[in-house]
Amino acid sequence: MFSVTRMLSMVLIVGNVMLQYVSSQNAGFVKSPMSEIKLTGDAFELYCDVVGNPVPEIQWWYADINRADSFKQLWDGARKRRVSINTAYGANGVSVLAISHLTLEDAGVYECRASNDPRRNDLRQNPASTWIRTQATISVLQKPRINASDQEILQPKAAQEVPITLQCNLTNSHSTHRETFWMKNAREIPKTRTEHKNTVYKIYKPRADDSGEYMCVYTFKSAPNANASIEVRAAPEITGHKRSENKKEGENAMLFCRSVGYPHPVWLWRKKVDSGSYIDIDNSTGRFFITNQDNYTNLSITSLDISTDPGEYICNASNIIGSKESMTILRVRSHLAPLWPFLGVLAEIIILVVIIVVYEKRKRPDEVPDDDEPVAPIKTNSTNNHKDKNVRQRNTN
8 A cells, every 4th residue: 555655656656747847938028018219308119028837037128229238137127117017927928118307328229138937036047048038229319408388377267368379489499390289288279380490289178177287298200209398377276067956865876076277286075064064075975985086076975874965065176276165955855755745645545535534524413314203295186175165065055
C-alpha cells in the first residue's frame, strides 16, 4: 500500500510538471506604444499590453534620441514626479507610462520590456535573450506663442448689454500655420474657421449660458495643434429643477437641479425643518445619495418615510462669482391613498342608508293605517230605500 501511494504521488508530481511545461507560453505583445509628436507643456501616455504564461513582468526604459544605445530604467515618480507608471497583472499584463508638463529634454526613445523567463533578473544572463522589447519615439517641439485676451466676467442680465470680444494672435510658431478656429467647452463653434493668425470671437448680448472655457486653436502642416484658453465667468443660474414630487411611503424619490454658469458650481442640498431653519443633507445617512456632475446635481431618497421626509428641499449652486438656489416640494402619501376614492363612495352610501332607516323609523303614527278600523265607509243603496218608502206610503192611502 505504501509503495502504491508513493507511485501515485510521483505520477501527480510528474503530471503537474508536464502540465506546466505544456501550458507555458513565451511573452508576446498584444499592444505596443505608438510614436507621437508633442508640444512643450503637454502630456503623453504610452500603453503596453503583454501576454504569456506565467504573466510577464513589464518594465519601462528611456534613451535620448542622440544616444539610442544607452537606456536607463524609468520608475514611478521620476523626473520630479512628472513620470507616472501604472501596471496591472491579471490574465495578461498591462502598463501605462504617462509624463506630464513636457520639456524639450523629454524627447527620446521609450521602450517597453516584458519577460516571463525565470532567468530574466539574473545579471549573468544577456537581457537581449531574456526580455522582449518594443519602442516608441516621442518628439517634443517648442509650443507656439499665442497672445490671448484676458478672462471676462459676465454681469447680471440687466447690466450686461455690451458685447464682449475674445481675441487671439499667433506671434511665433515652429511650422507653417494652416487655419484657426474657436471652441467652447471642448466643442468646436461652427463657422469660426479662418486662415488668419489674428482671430476674434464676439458674444452679442451675453448671458450666463454663454459662460465657459473658450479656446482658440491653431493648426499646422507638420506639427500638433496649438491653443490658448480664455475663461468667460458668470454666477450660476438654475435653469431646470423638479418643482414638486409626489410619492408613496416606501418608494424612492429623485430630485434634481441643473444650472448654467462658469466655473462649474459647488452643489449643496438642504431641507427645511419645522422650526423654519434648514439642515444640510449629505450621503452619511444611508438613505440620501447626492450625485454632482459639473452643472447638474441629483438627490436620491430611498424608502420614503411619511413622517420625516415630506417637505421643502433646496438645491444651492455656488461659484466664485455668486450663488443661486431653487426649491422642490416633496409630498409622501400613505399606502391607503389609492383607496381613498373608494372609501369616500362607500362612506356616502353608508350615510345615505342610515338616513333612510332613521327616516322610516320616525314616521308619525297617524300616517300608519289601523287594522281594527275599516279602510273605507260602507256604501248604502239610498235610492232603493227611498223607493221602498214611497211604495209603503201609497199603499196606506
